Amino acid sequence: MLTSLAVSRFSLFAEAKLSFTPGLNVIIGENSTGKSHLLKLAYVVSALQSESSEETAPEIHFHLDERIAEKLVAVFRPNFLGGLAKRNSGRASGRSRCVVHADFQGHALRFSFAPNSRKKVVIEAHTAPKIAKSPVMLPPKEALSLFPSLVGSYERRELPMDETYYDLCRKFQAGPLKPSQLHPVASLIQELETILRGKVLLEHGRFHVITSDKGKLEIGLLAEGLRKIAQLAYLLLNGTLCRGCTLFWDEPDSNLNPRLIRKVAQALLVTAQAGIQVVIATHSLFLLRELALLNRSHAVETLYTGLEYNSSGVAAHQDEDIEGLPNIAALEEELDQSDRYLEQYLETDQAKNPENDQEPPSAHPKKALR
Structure with a gap:
């Protein structure tokens, strides 16, 4: 599991150091503050650490620098590797290197590259673990409906999408484990199937969900939020996700209505609770x-990371309580809208009913999560 990630001159960040809890980690920030970049970087270093473990592929130790460059470019899709380095006044300095340092429960991976580097990475420290479980990255759009055509297309053609979708579809290729092998996560699968109201089935290369009321449905006929939950259920069924693994999920709420967001939130917490x-x-x-x-x-251990702009770029703040973070613009705007809506509601209501001076049942104080 990832325990910390520090960057210097990476993307929008002059300096940033993040800790990670074994439970639920939430990165918050308005658009263009680097949320997805931090999440993708955390995924990339976790995937590379897994690939370079002694059990997985000892030979990669001799080519790890090339693999780091290859994976960063495939996931972030810059024109060249150095494009990921933070720029000064719109221009990159060839002397200020981008440095990334990740720690995995005592095993470290540290590397750097120059802003003008096309594919050269310098490994400054690396301690390979004997065993490291492969992480899972869920992009904003679900991928069950893209499987299996995406795998073959990505391997043969240039596609305008980052490699996280390809990585995920490859993980769908494994069939379900035997029931005896699912004991550690059996209860979690049952909870997800309860939320889904069905069981996920891979049949003849295509995904379906078997429901009690509608029978067998093609995966594309389900709402996107349910397809996102179905991804989790199947990755548990085929052993890709297991205790000790790390799940990265970029904007799990993307394109979902509030009712489905509630289901996704429940799925996130039961997943973290399962180890x-x-x-x-x-x-x-x-x-x-x-x-x-x-x-x-x-009662899942939770750590919040808030991102906000400052004079040097984007700063990251962490706290176990979201109210301990500085003001997050994206959240403040929503809270401010709630206040403006409530004020207008009260004014209109009092104009119509002067004798009614009670707050409507929907009133909420301006506290982020209280």
Whole structure:
């Protein structure tokens, strides 16, 4: 599991150091503050650490620098590797290297590259673990409906999408484990199937969900939020996700209505409660509130990371309580809108009913998650 990630001159960040809890990790920030970049970088270093473990592929130790450059370019899709280095006044300095340092429960991976580097990476420290479980990255759009055509297309053609979709579809290729092998996560699968109201089935290369009321449905006929949950269920069924793994999920609330966001929030918490490290990026106040409400009964260790602009770029702040973070613009705007809506509601209501001076039942104080 990832325990910390420090960067210097990476993307929008002059300097940033993040800690990670084994439970639920939530990265918050408005658009263009680097949420997805941090999440993708955390995924890339976790995937590389898994690939370079002694059990997985000892030979990669001799080519790890090339693999780091290859993976960064495939996931972030810059024109060249140095494009990921933070720029000064619109121009990159060839002397200020980008440095990335990740720690995995005592095993470290540290590397750097120059802003003008096309594919050269310098490994400054690396301690390979004997065993490291492969992480899972769920991009904003679900991928079950893209399987299996995406795998073959990505391997043969240039596609305008980052490699996280290809990585995920490859993980769908494994068939389900035997029931005797699912004991550690059997209860989690049952909870996800309860939320899904069905069981996920891979048949003749295509995914379906078998429901009690509608029978067998093609995966594309389900709402996107349910397809996102179906991804989790199947990755548990085929052993890709297991205790000790890390799940990265970029904007799990993307394109979902509030009812489905509630289901996704429940899925996130039961996943973290099952011993799987969860790292998400979001700017949804609704999702944050739902996680806080549900976590009162699940009691999952949670760490919030708030991103905000400052004079040197984007700064990261961390706290176990979201109210301990500085003001997050994306959340403040939603809270401010709630206040303006409430004020207008009260003015209109009092004009129509002067004798009614009570607050409407929907009133909420301006506290982020209380």
